[in-house]
Amino acid sequence: MRDLTARITALAPEAADALKAIAYFDELSQHGAGVRSVVRAAAALSGVPANLIDRTGGVSMRVTADGTSMPVAESVDPSWPRAVTEDGAVEIVLERSAPNEAHLDALVAERALLAIATAIGRPDEARPRDENLALRTVVDAKATPKLRHQALERLGLTPETEVCVVAVRGAAPVLAIALAEAREKAGSRRAGIGQVLPADEAPLSWKRAWSALALTSEGTRADPGDRIVLADDAGALLWLVEHLSPGAELPDDVTSVTTHAASAPWLLETLEAISTNDSVRDAAAALGLHHSTVQERSARASRLLGWDITDQRGKHRTQLALAIRRIGNAQRTNPAPQ
Incomplete structure (x- = not known):
């Protein structure tokens, strides 16, 4: 040649x-x-x-x-x-x-x-098994540094390359170099996105991504909330995900929300809208309802639950109850990978 x-x-x-x-x-x-x-x-x-x-x-x-x-x-x-x-x-x-x-x-x-x-491997076929293995090695906290570095090389990365990991239920971990790219790769799927860290610290990003995934929702009336949650935005809730024991008895607030939601299908979406908006009028706009309808719902929800869901303390209490409910559901249906 x-x-x-x-x-x-x-x-x-x-x-x-x-x-x-x-x-x-x-x-x-x-x-x-x-x-x-x-x-x-x-x-x-x-x-x-x-x-x-x-x-x-x-x-x-x-x-x-x-x-x-x-x-x-x-x-x-x-x-x-x-x-x-x-x-x-x-x-x-x-x-x-x-x-x-x-x-x-x-x-x-x-x-x-x-x-x-x-x-x-051919890009129009399923991702090859060896690349899946490399991805799982990169995010495995038990992998030795040598094995992780070899896996990173297989993926065309270095230990210093900044990445974040995307966690999607039932799918292999996905690496991205920026949060915007991570959101793009998550698409319309429910996903948790870990912090952007050097690739050598990918196991921590993966752990945080999986914790963030437990805080996601379907985004429907029956399960309102965000379909994508960033670990950077979750704050102390990540600690709660990682320390709430599977099968633990849930607080009375969570039990009350779940019990009343079974007979009042409007309750969950109303709680989500009011707790994440500044006013009942804003919540009504988010729900696409007249503010008087949401005002009536909020008054009824406050009577059912036993606290005022429209004041600041009540909103925090509602948000915490909804978050713990999501975590409990996630632990039952999708335990964290070992």
């Missing part, structure tokens, strides 16, 4: 550059290079930042020409050269505002995408 490249260089330098790029990515694949190494190679060969956008729930990233990892570009210019899989799930984008054929951008992007497919 080297002899052929040398001969072609003398006749057609641009063709030789293309062969060198092809050979470079082939060599990366043959040596089992991780995703980050491939994206870094695309950035180095093109001389501009390279973005990997993975819409399958894998790891998206942006690497500059000097090899620095950063979050994916907030806005991707449609004129930037790119290569994308047929289903649009995985894309390589090179940040060159003035495309120049001499830079071989199209070839670099296409070969990088092929090398990434080799590294993580």
